[in-house]
Amino acid sequence: MRPQRPETAASARTAGSAGRTANGGQSPHVGLFVTCLVDLMRPSVGFAAVKLLEEAGCRVSVPRTQTCCGQPAYNSGDCAEAARIARQVVEAFEPFDYVVAPSGSCAGMLKRHYPALLAGGAIAPERVAAFAAKVHELTAFLVDVLGVERINARHDGRVTYHDSCSCLRELGIREQPRRLLRSIKGLELVELARPEECCGFGGLFSVKYGAISNAIVARKAADITATGAPLVLAGDLGCLLNIKGKLRREGRAVSVRHIAEVLAGMTDAPAIGEE
Amino acid sequence: MSRFDQRDEILARIRRALGAADDDPERRLAVMKRLFDHPPGTVPARARRPRDALVAQFISMLESQAAQVSRLERARDIPKAVVDTLRRRNLALRIRHGSDPYLAALDWASEPALTRHLGAATADDAAGLSRALAGISETGTLLLASGPDNPTTINFLPPLHIVVVREADIVGSYEEGWAQLRALYGERSLPRAVNLVSGPSRTADIEQTLIMGAHGPVALHVFIVGSD
Amino acid sequence: MRATSQAFLENAERALGDVQLQRALENVPRGFVTKRAAARARLPEFDALRDEARAIKDHVLANLDLYLEEYERKVVEAGGHVHWAASSAEARAIIVDILNAAGARRVTKGKSMVSEEMALNEALVPQGFEVTETDLGEYLIQLRGETPSHIIAPAVHLNKEQVATDFRRHHRALPAGRPLHEPSALVAEARQVLREKFLAADAGITGANFLVAETGSAVIVTNEGNGDLTQTLARVHIVVASLEKIVPTLEDTTTILRLLARSATGQECATYTTFSCGPRRPGDVDGPEEYHVVLLDNGRSELLASDFRPILRCIRCGACMNHCPVYQAVGGHAYGWVYPGPVGAVLTPALIGIAEAAPLPEASTFCGRCEEVCPMQIPLPGLLRKWRMRAHEAQAPGTTPWQGRLALRAWGWLARHPRLYQLAARLGVGIARGFWARYGRLVGAPFTSAWTRYRDLPAPEGGTFQARWRRHQRHRQLSSAQWRHKGPGQ
Structure with a gap:
């Protein structure tokens, strides 16, 4: 469960620094954007994220003023409300070297949409751009920024991985989570037949257009079941709740976890929706 | 030309939308140059x-x-x-x-x-x-x-x-x-x-x-x- | 046609319950998606061509007036006529005038989405014109009185059994006992029936994939050759096209053609690509005697000035709908007007008004595949989002109901008041846990029915992260080494 970085970074770390740092030799200070779904539904994902980040040499803080990234309002067309929330997030996280979220969806919102959303507002565009530049999704941060190549953990069995659309297409994250998973001893990664397809969650879409969302997640559930893996992972809790909800409704005995839980070796607790 | 023809009105609307004047010589030159030069795009390697x-x-x-x-x-x-x-x-x-x-x-x-x-x-x-x-x-x-x-x-x-x-x-x-x-x-x-x-x-x-x-x-x- | 986009949700639910349709829709991903991916992989220059195609179209749109003038000049030079229609009604009237002036009664049609947009058949048939759609898919749906459910595969929602039934009902002159089990038999019968129509037609109406300003050519791209028979055999050829179909040169057309078939069907190219440039010339032994082009604006010039200008780059390949999880689930008719899928969800509000089509921009998970596969790099999710903003501003009906709006407002307010938010979060999680402890499920819990009608709602793990984290931090300060060994407790 100990992330391993390449030689140079590792030696730097033994010397008491964390490889690539933004503050001159100190361990990078990461502000964890917990995300509202992790906060409400699955706090252990937050602890797993903290553990991974600390193991990789970061200092982690959890600003208390964070709530939500504003997507529900933004995706409903309410830009004014979304911008007010966005401003609060930027102000809360500006002091950190990095902003890391265990979610492609929220990281994508902060990184890709805040600049447009906050354009012409109270915060100068350069400030928003600087903020957006230091936002990362958890697995991409570990691999791309911290240079983590292997996770020193063990997980016996087959696992399949669902790419969230925001990770895949908004942030271009495909290899990073797979590289980390493949480095785990005993873990066999089986790909889905259609890994690039949406699970049908889409935030409020899942309740506004429940019937359509259901038809989409039914296909995803079938693909997951077809892999024969007893465990499906993803980097976004929205997808995971949707997928678990469907698998459970269909009576399928597939467990569902956030990727951070497996990477951090924190799979003792019951999987999502199981107890 | 049909009795319903709206040629000039449509062209005027387009120009308004583009904020362009129809007698802007630079635009016209660019258009005519493209039509006569017909520059090629990427030609696939398989064609060469x-x-x-x-x-x-x-x-x-x-x-x-x-x-x-x-x-x-x-x-x-x-x-x-x-x-x-x-x-x-x-x-x-x-x-x-x-x-x-x-x-x-x-x-x-x-x-x-x-x-x-x-x-x-x-x-x-x-x-x-x-x-x-x-x-x-x-x-x-x-x-x-x-x-x-x-x-x-x-x-x-x-x-x-x-x-x-x-x-x-x-x-x-x-x-x-x-x-x-x-x-x-x-x-x-x-x-x-x-x-x-x-x-x-x-x-x-x-x-x-x-x-x-x-x-x-x-x-x-x-x-x-x-x-x- | 009357739009039912406002009833998208009902349409969609009906579509989801339609067993025949669901079976037919399975063909969409199987056919189009894998073939497009393979075609793209075979052409290493694909993405470079996308950049160029986008630039070409942006250049055209920025100079649309001048290119239209040049295009018109070349058509007239070749002996053709160009008619400009601001609205669908004007375009229909122009076409009726042309047909009447030519004494044409029997009309064949190649596939044209613009003619669907202007509801041309609905105008021609009551006036006594005999109109026959000749694209096989269009013919199939014409027999059924339906509209296309896909822009390049209009009958993708039908099964061969349905087609056979329709053929028996309509092709009365043919032997009743003929076998019609195989698609090949159905195609052969359609060929025979439609051949007669081609040969008897007075006028042929086609759409255009492109209008080439350099040469005054209308380009049609087909696999069947029906468009060619339509425009070659009749005395009068009428091209209907919307303004934005203009492309500057043959080279520019080529760049976009290299993307079109690959994006649409995964073919290297369509079987037939035809450049038609006016009527029969001296010495010609075939070809139409009259050549007309009807240019339709119908709101495009306004789109040009709006945030939605990029949608005018669309070349109607259908890749966005082929790859859309929502389209794959419900098919094209649910969208309730002419253009389905992501492009339809952007275009429909633009052409018939957001008040008539507000549910369409909501019909997306923002999964982003449409933008990823769009050969013209149209930012479809971004444009859908812009429509959501407009709908929100206009309080357009059919988006979020008032209860939803209220809930969103409350959520937004809480999100801006972290302390209260965290209190409410703890409360909410506590209630959910209590419900779970008592009933063992969250079905029937307050505010969850829209979700739990289709899926279970996994129970929250317990506590909020924020609360547990604060507790953990206090604990950690007391014994900082302990956590690393034991992991975080609750």
């Missing part, structure tokens, strides 16, 4: 191969689109090849073609059993013969120009379409095909119809099952003719 590879690619592309391809050494082999093709398909020895000098110059008398009909195709024609101006290798496409030489109806009405293309007329890219057309018809000018044909007519409109012979030819047979 050595000649033999281009010909081989032309053939394999056509075949992959369900066309049949034969190579003939010389133009004078064409009449016999036409007869052989008709016989193999159990068709009457009749063929429709236009007044293309290349086809007209062939020694048709060498195949006395073959009846030729000249002019536009009719619904009764079972087989038509055309000559393509060019063969475009990158997608296995025949470039056919309309006119009395090669009437357009021959490309579409008869169930069997035989197309002759000289090996020397096989080019890599569409751009080279356009260059040939410009050389023949002038700048900013095309024959009435230019048909790019890449196989027999087909449809997949019923359950995405591919079926040949939707409305046009059921079969396309291409003769690539070497130098005489």
Whole structure:
């Protein structure tokens, strides 16, 4: 469960620094954007994220003023409300070297949409751009920024991985989570037949257009079941709740976890929706 | 012009939308320059191969689109090849073609059993013969120009379409095909119809099952003719 | 046609319950998606061409007035006529005038989405014109009185059994006992029936994939050759096209053509690509005697000035709908007007008004595949989002109901008041846990029915992260080494 970085970074770390740092030799200070779904539904994902980040040499803080990234309002067309929330997030996280979220969806919102959303507002565009530049999704941060190549953990069995659309297409994250998973001893990664397809969650879409969302997640559930893996992972809790909800409704005995839980070796607790 | 025509109003609306003046010489110059320079975009590498590879690619592309391809050494082999093709398909020895000098110059008398009909195709024609101006290798496409030489109806009405293309007329890219057309018809000018044909007519409109012979030819047979 | 986009949700639910339709929709991903991916992989220059195609179209749109003038000049030079219609009604009237002036009664049609947009058949048939759609898919739906459910595969929603039934009903002259089990038999029968129509037609109406300003050519791209028979055999050829179909040169057309078929069907190129340039010329032995182009604006010039200008780059390949999870689930008719899928969800509000089509921009998970596969790089999710904003501003009906709006407002307010938010979060999680402990599930819990009608709602793990984290931090300060060994407790 100990992330391993390449030689140079590792030696730097033994010397008491964390490889690539933004503050001159100190361990990078990461502000964890917990995300509202992790906060409400699955706090252990937050602890797993903290553990991974600390193991990789970061200092982690959890600003208390964070709530939500504003997507529900933004995706409903309410830009004014979304911008007010966005401003609060930027102000809360500006002091950190990095902003890391265990979610492609929220990281994508902060990184890709805040600049447009906050354009012409109270915060100068350069400030928003600087903020957006230091936002990362958890697995991409570990691999791309911290240079983590292997996770020193063990997980016996087959696992399949669902790419969230925001990770895949908004942030271009495909290899990073797979590289980390493949480095785990005993873990066999089986790909889905259609890994690039949406699970049908889409935030409020899942309740506004429940019937359509259901038809989409039914296909995803079938693909997951077809892999024969007893465990499906993803980097976004929205997808995971949707997928678990469907698998459970269909009576399928597939467990569902956030990727951070497996990477951090924190799979003792019951999987999502199981107890 | 129809009584409903709104030409000037529509153009004015577009200019308003663009915030542009119709007499802006810079815009007009840019547009005219593009029309006369017609700069090419990226030409795929597959269209810039050595000649033999281009010909081989032309053939394999056509075949992959369900066309049949034969190579003939010389133009004078064409009449016999036409007869052989008709016989193999159990068709009457009749063929429709236009007044293309290349086809007209062939020694048709060498195949006395073959009846030729000249002019536009009719619904009764079972087989038509055309000559393509060019063969475009990158997608296995025949470039056919309309006119009395090669009437357009021959490309579409008869169930069997035989197309002759000289090996020397096989080019890599569409751009080279356009260059040939410009050389023949002038700048900013095309024959009435230019048909790019890449196989027999087909449809997949019923359950995405591919079926040949939707409305046009059921079969396309291409003769690539070497130098005489 | 009357739009039912406002009833998208009902349409969609009906579609989801339609067994025949669901079976037919399975063909969409199987056919189009894998073939497009393979075609793209075979052409290493694909993405470079996308950049160029986008630039070409942006250049055209920025100079649309001038290119239209040049295009018109070349058509007229070749002996053709160009008619400009501001609205669908004007376009229909122009076409009726042309047909009447030519004494044309029997009309064949090639596939044209613009003619669907202007509801041309609905105008022609009552006036006594005999109109026959000749694209096989269009013909199939014409027999059924339906509209296309896909822009390039209009009958993708039908099964061969349905087609056979329709053929028996409509092709009365043919022997009743003929076998029609195989698609090949159905295609052969359609060929025979439609051949008669082609030969008898007075006028042929086609759409255009492109209008080439350099040469005054209308380009049609087909696999069947029906468009060619339509425009070659009749005395009168009428092209209907919307303004934005303009492309500057043959080279520019080529660049976009290299993307079109690959994006649409995964073919290297379509079987037939035809450039038609005016009526029969001296010496010609075939071709139409009259050549007309009807240019339709119908709101495009306004789109040009709006945030939605990029949608005018669309070349109607259908890749966005082929790859859309929502389209794959419900098919095209649910969208309720002419253009389905992501492009339809952007275009429909633009052409018939957001008030008539507000549910369409909501019909997306923002999964982004449409933008990823769009050969013209149209930012479809971004444009859908812009429509959501407009709908929100306009309070357009059919988006979020008032209860939803209220809930969103409350959520937004809480999100801006972290302390209260965290209190509410703890409360909410506590209630959910209590419900779970009591009933063992969250079905029937307050505010969850829209979700739990289709899926279970996994129970929250317990506590909020924020609360547990604060507790953990206090604990950690006391014994900082302990956590690393034991992991975080609750």
